Amino acid sequence: MHIHAHLQRLFTNGGHNHAGNRVVWWQDSEGEFAEELDKLGIETCHEDGVTIVRLGEEPTLGLKVRLTLQEPNGRFLIYEHGSPPDPAYDMLLDIRKWAAAFAADKSTLILRELGLVDDLSLKSHIIGRARFFGSRERLEKLSRLIAPKDGPDEIDLKIMAVLARAPQPQFTHILRTMLAELDPHDLTADHKTLAEFERYGVDGSFWEFVGQEFRYADAAPTLRNLLLRLFATDFARHVTGAVPISLSHLLLANGGGANVVVFMDGWRDSSSHQRSYDALSSAIAEDLQIKARLASFALADLETVHSFLEVEKRLASLLVREVLDASETVNAARIADLCRSRQTAYWANAEKPSTEDAPRAAFHKVYDAISFGAAFLALKGEFGAHFKSNSAAETWKLYTDQLYGFDQLYRLFGEAADVAEAQNWDILKDLRGHIEDVYGNWYLAELGDLWTRQVESDLLPEWRLPDVRNQYDFYRREVQPILDTDPGRRVVVIISDAFRFEAAQELFKALEGKDRFQAKLDSMLGVLPSYTALGMSALLPHDQLSFAGDGSVQVDGKPASGLEARKKLLDPVNGIAIKSADLMEMKKEDGVAFFKPYRVIYVYHDQIDQTADKGNEEKTFIAVRTTIDEIAALIRRAFTFNCNRALVTADHGFLFQSAAPSAAHKNAIVTKPDGTVIAKKRYLVGTNLGQNAGAISGSISSTAKAQTDMQFWVPKGINRFHFVGGSRFVHGGAMLQEVCVPLLRVNYARGEGKGRDRTRVTRVGLAPLFHTTRVTTSRHRFTITQTEAISARVQPVTARIALYDGDQQISNAEVVAFDSTAADMNLWKKDVWLSLANHSFDPRKTYHLIVRSTEDQLDIFPPHSVTISLAFDNDF
Secondary structure, three states, X not given: OOHHHHHHHHHHOOOHHHOOOOEEEEEEOOOOOOOOHHHOOHHHOOOOOOEEEEOOOOOHHXXXXXXXXXXXXXXXXXXXXXXXXXXXXXXXXXXXXXXEEEOOOHHHHHHHHOOOOOOHHHHHHHHHOOOHHHOHHHHHHHHOOOOOOXXXXXXXXXXXXXXXXXXXXXXXXXXXXHHHXXXXXXXXXXXXXXXXXXXXXXXXXXXXXXXXXXXXXXXXXXXXXXXXXXXXXXXXXXXXXXXXXXXXXXOOOHXXXXXXXXXXXXXXXXXXXXXXXXXXXXXXXXXXXXXXXXXHOOHHHHOOOXXXXXXXXXXHHHHHXXXXXXXXXXXXXXXHHHHHHXXXXXXXXXXXXXXXXXXXXXXXXXXXXXXXXXXXXXHHHHHOOOOOOOOHHHHHHHXXXXXXXXXXXXXXXXXXXXXXXXXXXXOOHHHHHHHHHHHHHHHHHHHHHHHHHHHHHHHOOOOOEOOEEEHHHHHHHHHHHHHHHOOOOOEEEEEEOOXXXXXXXXXXXXXXXXXXXXXXXXXXXXXXXOOHHHHHHHHOOOOXXXXXXXXXXXXXXXXXXXXXXXXXXXXXXXXXXXXXXXXXXXXXXXXXXXXXXXXXEEEEEOOHHHHHOOOOHHHHHHHHHHHHHHHHHHHHXXXXXXXXXXXXXXXXXXXXXXXXXXXXXXXXXXXXXXXXXXXXXXXXXXXXXXXXXXXXXXXXXXXXXXXXXXXXXXXXOOOEOOOOOOOOEEOOOOOHHHHXXXXXXXXXXXXXXXXXXXXXXXXXXXXXXXXXXXXXXXEEEEEEEEOOOOOOOEEOEEEEEEEEEOOEEOXXXXXXXXXXXXXOHHXXXXXXXXXXXXXXXXXXXXXXXXXXXXXXXXEOOOOEEEEEOOOOOOOO
């Protein structure tokens, strides 16, 4: 407080000729400072020191002698608690008369310290809060919040902010902080902060603020009752169907309802209070019996509701039912839009942390699965009952252009569904069964039948396709020309075991969206049988492939299995082989030094085959995801080691189904031919094998251009010779998923110039499309459009959109993804509905629509000016 400063002036500058008073008499009638007197540092109010004398603690006559005779030059503060005595009996009356008088009532000093000294009308208000001001710590915290023109309401609001430890002295922040303190398991339990409000006399003000903000009134208000009404009103404000009668009595009035929408939206948007929202929402949903009340609502009724997790569950279930009912006629684009809108909202937003009450990551995957499932079924609808193709070449092109999508969408669906099922949710059970049926009994069966016939009639015995590179020509026709173009050029070859075409296509799309990266995806006709030893050997530089007597593959007469053998085979072309894990562990300087002596670096990666073919079939989808991520990281790492070109390929692909194959898919070999050298589930290699009615047969001299008399059998379609050791993940056969080997070329554009321009990645621009900038109703529609279509080089953006008055948000916020790839500009537009808080708006003032990226929190276009001129919209 300022007591010390005032006393210091009296002792140093007061009195006659401003020489300072020797004795100051402090009359404290109420004894407000009796306990704090010794803490005020009065002894330091003069350089010679000041002695504090509490009247009544020593004999009056002795005190008089001390002040006038014993210490005539000493400086004293005489503190008197209570009223002065009758002058006729006052033995110190003469000293009282000539001593400097001092008085300080606490309320005045508090106002002075708060910077409100000019508004003495606040004294009674301060006196009513005396208990709060009994703590210097609380007073100092409050003084940092008070503004010069604050009145009683503002003071109480800021007292509440101090007591609630709210981040800002705003009512919504205070209320969110208080609600976060509630015990979701016992909403009626004692509330510490509310008890503090009662103790310090601001509980009445708190409920007045609640009433003003939300039009909430109750004879015996409680936080639980308020919470029930907030959630019920938020739900009712967003649902489009009729609100259940059992909730209608809980709804807050229109003006309050508008503020509820803004408050609840802000609560969900608050990272510090999100966990409390999740827990309390769950508790209130149970109290309101929301799950039972949702049965009457249709999908369209719930599309904009975010109040409860139960709503999310109901909406997702309805989406699954719509996809199943429509099946091949499903509107996959609409389903995808709705799924994305939920994934950028609240309960399924993977960017927000998952909690016990809100498993967001799993729910995000549920919507992924629904979206991928719808796309899968819609793709089937495009083809009808049968695939139409007149040749192996046509089918190959059909697969690399479109049909791979079935394998990719099946994998993406399964990957997402696995996460959901790990939560013991059955929401995707029926959809998964349908997808499984279509994939196995229609897609694989149809494709297997068609492709098997064309392999036997078109591809064998030559094993060639027009305009498609053979895998065994990889080094000669792909790597060598790069090296011949420039003697100083270096190339990295990344070979990932069992990395099939559809997965490479996903990686290709991801790389096309990376700045400075340029990628192109082609395919190669893999060797047959499509197994590791033969495929890996075919990718090495060689003149001749051959077989040893034990069936092992040799390259130019030398062993080709294992890293050391491959290093020796690469040495003549100034090449080296390395495991992917070893490359990733290298620091930049070590990697540059490692690359420097070589022109060809073969990097061997093994995640899919190592996982799925070694007893962990159920982890196939996870292994593919890991592979895509790891290859992308390998390419980025290699490009930091003074290399601008990378080639990504594989030894073979694979077949995989989540459901185990049935006995109908087993083509058992009753008697193994005498010349058999290698016998696996999907292939058999040996000499003099002859023919088998259930197998495709041929010579490896044709399918791998090898110098050998080795022959092969592979089952027709997706059949297996046996099921021993796992039967869901297999490779070695002639299916397109196995022999369509990816060839992904990746270049890195350094510096500036044409190459840089071609590889530049930008975020899509947005622009407002408003008929007017004048808001006349409490709920207003704004239209915002992309400025171009999304493409490989133009990336989508997710925007948070709200109205602001300066830094204060005055509406709810909507999170919208702008990701349209359509050529039709009308499909780039998004309508955004914003609800204004129930405030008084100045029609002459300028407010702003803020459209901000959720990724980097930057404005996507400059704040757009709007005016707000409401009639009587909020009065009823």
